[in-house]
Amino acid sequence: MADRRTFNVVILGVGFLFIFTAFTTCGNVEQTVVKSLRNVTLGGTGYHSLGIIYGVFSFANLLAPAVVAVIGPRVTMILSGLLYSGYVAVFIIPSTWSFYLTSVLLGVGAALLWTAQGHFLVENSEASTINRNTGMFWALLQCSMLFGNLYIYLDWNGKTEISDSSRKNLFLSLLVASALGTLSFLALRRSRGDEDELLSEEEGQSLLSTRVIYEHRANAAMREAKSEFKTILQLLRTPTILLLSPCMAYSGLELSFYSGVYGTCIGATAQFGDAARGLIGISGIVVGVGEIVGGGLFGLLCTNNRFRRTSVVFLGMVVHFVAVYLIFLNIPDDAPVVFATATRGKPFLTPSVSVALLCSFLLGLGDSCFNTQLYSILGFVYAEHSAPAFAIFKFIQSVFAAVAFFYSGYLLLKWQLLLMVALGFAGTLCFFAVERTQSFSADLQEY
Template sequence: MGPEGKKLMNIIVLGVGFMFIFTAFQTCGNIEQTVIKSFNSTTFHASGYTSMAIIYGVFSASNLLAPSVVAVAGTHLSMFFSGLLYSAYIAVFVYPYTWSFYAASALVGVGAAVLWTAQGSVLALNSDRRTIGRNSGVFWALLQCSLLFGNTFIFLAWRGHERISDKDRQTVFISLTVISLAGCFLFFLIRTPDAEVSGRAEVAPGERPDAPLLPSDSGDGASGPSSSHLCSQAADAFVQACKMFVTKEMSLLSLSIAYTGVELTFYSGVYGTCIGATSGLGPDAKSLIGLSGICVGLGEIVGGAAFGMLNKCSGRLGRNPVVLLGLLAHYLAFYLIFINIADDAPLAPDEGTQLAAFIRPSVGVALLCSFLLGLGDSCFNTQLLSIIGSIFRDNSAPAFAVFKFIQSVLAALAFFYSNFLPLRWQLLIMVALGFAGSLSFMAAERRAQAGGREGGARYDGI
């Protein structure tokens, strides 16, 4: 297998590892508020929305330090131990206590920052300007397969259940914990690309031949540089992450990144809860949460796979058409959700909604909206991964840390207001932010294309 094939294989292994971990975690996030409302316990008084707000709040605070951790530990160990924290969070639901639930929420926030920063570094290291779009699409499609498997299990296991028993809950979460642990070990199958093994970075036309690699790019942080040198590199990674906030490229992308954080909250936690609380969808409303997650995953996979295969075409046309497609898909989904789901659905008790929707709730419309939410999310995220990986390739870990910082701050805020905002206000926030984010992305894409024509499309450092 040639160097290019090995790099693609690394991307595939990376995607499969994330698929296993997020089969467990995204399924957990999709059902946890519904599960919590079904508890019969005097020792557990918590909210799934609050838990996710803690996760994303700690995630955002940890993102600026994550490049330093990746610099010292290396990408393999960083992803492995971060994945273990995800597994611990899922395992808490087997025998839940309020204190352990919220403590695990904070820990998984730290792990998420390190995991995604290391992922961005691996993606950039195994890509160049020609392959970054394809690799982003391949990774995203594999990652979003996670929405299929766990949610299929939920759909089959909970079909006909109007209330989730302790046995139902324990069976599901033990299975999800084992799946998550399997994903952690897959990261050790990722190999350092040949160019970095030999000590020579691959140089594309127009790139600086002396562009420094991050310490994490060496693959194994346990050998080579002294501890004082690693500390210096860690401090430098933190400084670069802070300074990257004020770059024109990241400033332009910040609104579109913020939008992905808000809509992530909606499709991964709020919308499934709304479906499970909509009594007009019939006695199988709880199991439809799993089917909704499957449809979200199908939308994500279709988008990721299509944009990966159409990489050459998108290279000629730019990324703007894909982002516009994502915005239109989301706007259609928001309108249909508004008329199909009652306004109090995000806040309804376990017995279901008390208000009526504008139309008789339809399972087909609800699942179509799930697919459109996934498709639109894929449009935005694949293009953001592509443009950030292209512009900031020589400083990939700090760039992806800033990306995740902005995204997670908005996700934490959105999960917080989901505790009290009715559906219509949540949809209105996404409509306004989606429009502003699309405009800012187009401006960033225009700047990147202009830089490419002038031979300076890459961001080479601060």
């Protein structure tokens, strides 16, 4: 039984590795590709597409638990994987209507996929294995930032323009990766809980028809969804969630920046010359390395205690502020603007590839600092209501990521960085306040 559960977790991680190799790479180069297709076959911007995805994703999270409860996590992940594949396929034969339609559908698919993933991971874990299983899944997921971006570097390095053949080859490869990830979910096996439930249903076939059983499941799922929604509304009014909201919001801003905006800025920096396009891929790889290093150090190797969380969040703030300052000095101010094919402005320093890649690593490392500790404190404070608490986290994070993607194509880089610094500082202070409150409560209970 333990081997079966471990097998399921590994297959789950491999499936996400392939799917997010496609999606992460797509998001990293999307705005650059859309710029090359502007006024030809595709209107709009990559920023708007990503903003729609995260906006729909944030609200679809509220309905996803009911869907997963009715059709099961395995089927849900397969259907969601098909929606991811459809979004990637749009760039092979691009058109404006399909670009935005699949953006909406992918927002729904993302909510279903992540809800089903959390349900399936918990279903195949015990108290003694949840940390190990989460660590294995996290490591496999973060490796998705390596392979697709390596392809970008090898194929685009030295190119000033993205040809149709180069674009089609890239997205065909990403489509194959996404399809393989979706098909891998077919290999997932039933857990013991599912088998017991199925056996009890088979034994009860003489009393209830299959239709009645599924209607009972659907009704139970709707009751559960209503209960979860009420709990979410109750938690939204708690002081802890209110104080953590700025930190959650900051995680959304920096998510949009490192996953879509910064790669575009590097690719648009004229001072990098012919190497600029290829550097988008290398930047994505280095961000992934920072995520993996941070996840390993702060998610697996460190023991949980109330002092470590504040230290790690403070480190994340310092790391991000260093990255923001270096980006301000190293990247032209008009780099993220959607209507600029190449930058005209000059930064304070001569743009350096080494500094740009160092900032990529720092962005990934700082992101892992904030996310691991947000998960840790939410799991600690809301151990009995973890699903609604994490749903609130994803909701706030996704809303601010969507907002950031919508303004990223129009605000100059310095204003985007200033917003990140202000919200990051406020979020860190609020996190400290929550941690101090929890420490005081724990000491009081012990006394």
